[in-house]
Amino acid sequence: MTADQVWQFFLSGLTTGGTYALIALGFSLIYNATGVINFAQGEFVMLGGMIAAASMAAWDLPLWLAALIAIAITTVVGLVLDRAAIRPARYAPHVVLIIITIGASIFIRGTASIIWGPDERPVQAFSGEAPIVMLGAAITPQSLWVLGATLVSAVAMWLIFEYTVVGKAMRACAINAHAAQLCGIELSRMVSWSFGLAAAIGAVAGIVLAPITMAQYNIGTMLGLKGFVAAIIGGMGNSLGAIVGGLVLGVLEALGAGLISSQYKDAIAFIILIIVLLVRPSGILGREGGED
């Protein structure tokens, strides 16, 4: 195994990891505000890519407009999901809410396959397909778009949570919903915000990913799963952790597949998940101890 190859594995892993990180951010967002793990997050990603691809194909729209439409519609889907499925069950235990999100994801996926059919839809890369060669390893320009989108989304989320009233209120609800309500924070509104935001971030992920994975009704499941693993590795509810978790997962997967065997690629992700849950359930950057 030459150093060149290892470097290529690392770079490939980083680009895949960027994807996981972006999806993990969505998990973190809803977890932060509600304590719920939203398994429909992967479907937001699918919807973003699918709506963008379909509207570009159907009406010949420019990319930016299709992207805006996709983000808007997906956000509405996120809000509707909250109103229609989560809010009526808001007094139920978290585990019940998680099961509701799984149901929602099956529903969204099924609806998508009826609307758009089962075939994949290719999407043009944003800035060409000519690979960029860095120190002997190749990376596609689209991968840089993914990494860039991850970075921008993470910074935006950090700003929202640290500096805006809404963001602070959302954090308060996560730490102690009851106390937050006593302070005059309307819990249901914060939950709506978090679902809307998470759906928007999911849509962004789906749009920048579409040229790499192609848009298809069923891509949400596996991407959601890897994003979830990344969120746990980094520490659920921690935005920086989501990014670190995603990148670490992507790189370890690629190195494992490259240096050991590609037959164990997916197994590696889940072995890492089990190890993290056993050794450090709060994640790499999570707060130590299970205080809530």
Place this chain on the structure above:
Amino acid sequence: MFRLNRAMYLVTAVAIMTIGLMALGGCPQQEETADPAPAAVEPVTDGEPIKIGALFAVTGPGSSLGEPERDTAVMLEKYINENGGLDGREVQVIVRDTKGLETDALTAARELVEKENVLAIIGPSRSGTTLAVVDYVEQAEVALISCAAARAITDPVKKWVFQVAPGDADAVQRIYTYMGEEGISRVALLTESSGYGIEGLKQLQEQASAHSIEIVATEEYADTDTDMTTQLTRIAGTDAQAVVCWGIGKAPALVARGMGTLNMQIPLFQSSGVANARFIEAAGEHADGVIMPAAKLIVLDQLPEDEPQLAELQRYHEMFVAEYEREPDHYGGHAWDALHIVVNAIERAGVDADRTAIRDAIEGTEGFVGMGGIFTYGADNHYGLSPDSFAMVTIENGEWKLIE
């Protein structure tokens, strides 16, 4: 609000997710209701209609196979009845949607045999659903002509089960023979880690030594993978002269793109499973130069004049385009072949023949010129095709090109 300890909570979440995923595996991914069975046309005579069952994955993950198959069968049914039916009797093709699911296929097969009392069944579309109904049709003693490609369907031979789709073994043999002619002897394999890819990998490994092919790398990918450059980097580090990818769906297109990203110059061979327009669309400019065995229908306009299947291929193409105003594909061709073989067998056995006589007549099929090749069944051969059924094709500027 009730809260679990954080670690417990995460573990619970993982457990729920796992259960959810397992449930997903068995759930129909698409609940669209099947199109109703085609409306019966006016009976040609007063005689009882001749009923033939059809099991196709019209909806669900296999719908890209089942849809053209259903359309072709419906088209043929109409054509036969407009031309006097079978010996003056109306032919009824009763289509049931398997949704690509084993359980649905079995239920539908039972319904066709026990309620509709069909004489023979064509389909199912996919290997999994076919294997799920094989035991039942053997026991119920109804002939089944599967449209799926797995060799296990008719190897070993089962009395009541036949096959019309050219199989992996022949596709691999065709590729290896071509490599021999081109002087390629060291290959790297990159195969899907599930169903179709596993079957292909087995054939690629088993047949290698007979063709003096040395396998220098064996890599795998999951069909949900979004990046192939890791596996391809490993392959690039070997002295392989060609890459053979075996899989279906969009992943083979990602392999083609990944080779472009890494600027790999060795040729890429794909299986017959991606010989459709979607592959070209998905792989974009990276589709150019990819070599694969394919059904002859795809290069219809380039076939030589002396191609024995030419006239029949043109007939199907013309009929399908006139009926549906789109191009037919080789999946529809499987339904064409299966239905023709059954109808021809009934013609030979007589319209009053029972299931056993029809099965025997199907087994007696000899030299039937179809879409998938020229079929000759026998008591020890329910597969009926040879490697010549495939044409070797490549892609040039996004167009299929027959390799002479």
